[in-house]
Each structure stands twice: as C-alpha cells, then as structure tokens.
Amino acid sequence: MQRLLYAFLLPISQGLVSIGSGVSAWEVKNDKAYGWTGCGLGQDIRRLVQDGAPSANLIGLDSTEEFINLGFELFDDRSRLGCTFIVQDFFEDTPQLDNLVGRVKVINSSYFMHLFDWDTQLRVAKRMMRLAFQEKGALITGFNFGSHSPRDWDMVPPGLPPQYLHDQRSLASLWGLAARETRMSWSFRSVVEYDENCSILDPEGCRLGWVAELV
Numbered sequence: 001m002q003r004l005l006y007a008f009l010l011p012i013s014q015g016l017v018s019i020g021s022g023v024s025a026w027e028v029k030n031d032k033a034y035g036w037t038g039c040g041l042g043q044d045i046r047r048l049v050q051d052g053a054p055s056a057n058l059i060g061l062d063s064t065e066e067f068i069n070l071g072f073e074l075f076d077d078r079s080r081l082g083c084t085f086i087v088q089d090f091f092e093d094t095p096q097l098d099n100l101v102g103r104v105k106v107i108n109s110s111y112f113m114h115l116f117d118w119d120t121q122l123r124v125a126k127r128m129m130r131l132a133f134q135e136k137g138a139l140i141t142g143f144n145f146g147s148h149s150p151r152d153w154d155m156v157p158p159g160l161p162p163q164y165l166h167d168q169r170s171l172a173s174l175w176g177l178a179a180r181e182t183r184m185s186w187s188f189r190s191v192v193e194y195d196e197n198c199s200i201l202d203p204e205g206c207r208l209g210w211v212a213e214l215v
C-alpha cells in the first residue's frame, strides 16, 4: 500500500528514454520552453534541474495549488528552484497560457489524459498541439494509466468524472483524430509496460508510454 501511495514520486521522464524520445537535461535549450501539464508535485521537473537543465525554461501547470506547494515543501526548494508554476485549469484560456501558444518545445503529460473521457482527452491533445513549438521535432510525451481492453472505465472512484482507458490502438486513433482536426502532421508511437500499480487499479490495467512528434 505504501508503495502505491508514493508511486507518483517515481521520476517518469527517465522512462521516456525507453521509447526513444526522452528529454534529458542536456537537451533543454536556453531559448525554448518545456512544459508539464498536470505536473502535480513537479518531481519530474526537479529531476531535470538536478541533472543540470536550466530551470528558467521549465514550466509546470496544475489546477491544484496544494500539490505545487507540497512539492516545494517536500523538496524544500522554494527559494532556489527557479521554474515557473502556473496554477490553472488546463482548459481555461488565460493570458499566461496564451503566451505559451506555439512556444513549448517538449510537453510532458504524465498520468493526466486518462483522467478524462474520450472527448475531453481529444480536447487535451488539441490544446497541447496548439502550445507546441511549431517546428519539426516538437514533442508531446506522456504516460497514461491504460488498459488491455480500452473502454470507459467502470471503476472510476466515486466523485470523479468519467475516464476512458486506452490501449495502444485507441490512443493512436485519438492522436490521429487530433492531428486531422488541427490540420497538423504528427507521428505517434507508444509502448505498453507492466506496472503493478496500474494492475492493482484494474485487472486489465497497464502503463502506456507515448510520444507524439511534429513531422
């Protein structure tokens, strides 16, 4: 149980390397923004800073200010971290978010998209595509709590909105649709990984790592 509770603290950007498009500290360039949607405590952002990435380029967004504050408490780095944290609903158009449109070289969206139903996930994908730096090679990466049998999840905890769990095919088709609707050309690939925590949440559960790349 302890392990499940703290599993979210595992640095996940490390895992992205396994699908060939990880962001490592040395790739973070001074003139580009790198963003996290639903960053939670921001452990991944800190991992990159720890590895030497320039923190001024890193931006975390989350609707729950308490998580961001907890991250500062946990890592005890409020006065020195130097990253930007935006507290807002990702679906809201705000001056802060508008200012990032077309500017974010790599967007990470880990354990975020699966929190929503299919249509809302489509909105998320299109909003992230809009934020992405409009040049070949821009990346949107993430991890989903996925399922070997894609469906509207029937075990959503009470009080939470409906969630759609993807397998590789359904997630690829959602990204394909988002690309068509935004008239952009993105390649998409994903990997299925065993994750004990996902299996505990659902017998068909798995972890889906994915990367969309502007081509």
Ligand SMILES: C[S@@+](CC[C@H](N)C(=O)[O-])C[C@H]1O[C@@H](n2cnc3c(N)ncnc32)[C@H](O)[C@@H]1O
Pocket (backbone or CB within 6 Å): 008, 009, 012, 037, 038, 039, 040, 041, 061, 062, 063, 064, 067, 088, 089, 090, 091, 109, 110, 111, 112, 115
């Ligand atoms: C499961 S947690 C994942 C946190 C982090 N990415 C990680 O992997 O540890 C999902 C996060 O998404 C945030 N979130 C949920 N809905 C959101 C929304 N509409 N806009 C911004 N953040 C949201 C939650 O507050 C939470 O921190």
